[in-house]
Amino acid sequence: MTQSPIFLTPVFKEKIWGGTALRDRFGYSIPSESTGECWAISAHPKGPSTVANGPYKGKTLIELWEEHREVFG
Numbered sequence: 001m002t003q004s005p006i007f008l009t010p011v012f013k014e015k016i017w018g019g020t021a022l023r024d025r026f027g028y029s030i031p032s033e034s035t036g037e038c039w040a041i042s043a044h045p046k047g048p049s050t051v052a053n054g055p056y057k058g059k060t061l062i063e064l065w066e067e068h069r070e071v072f073g
Contacts, residue, residue, distance in 0.1 A: 003071060004054055008061065011047035013037040 010028065015036025022028045022038050041061070042049045048060035056064055056071070064071065 007052045008049035009052045011039040011042050
């Protein structure tokens with residue numbers, strides 16, 4: 001069975017040193033002018049990425065791991 005790519009929605013964190021570099025250099029649609037970090041692929045409890053497409057859309061990366069480990073290969 002061929003598995004389609006799973007795309008994730010990154011988590012952005014505001015920081016006092018934040019700015020627009022993530023938008024200007026990497027093309028991210030940042031939530032504010034104070035965005036200082038991008039967790040592009042994250043299973044951290046304080047900011048898990050969310051699946052953006054396919055049958056698992058809306059699940060966090062944590063939920064996907066707990067419920068469907070087979071998709072990780």
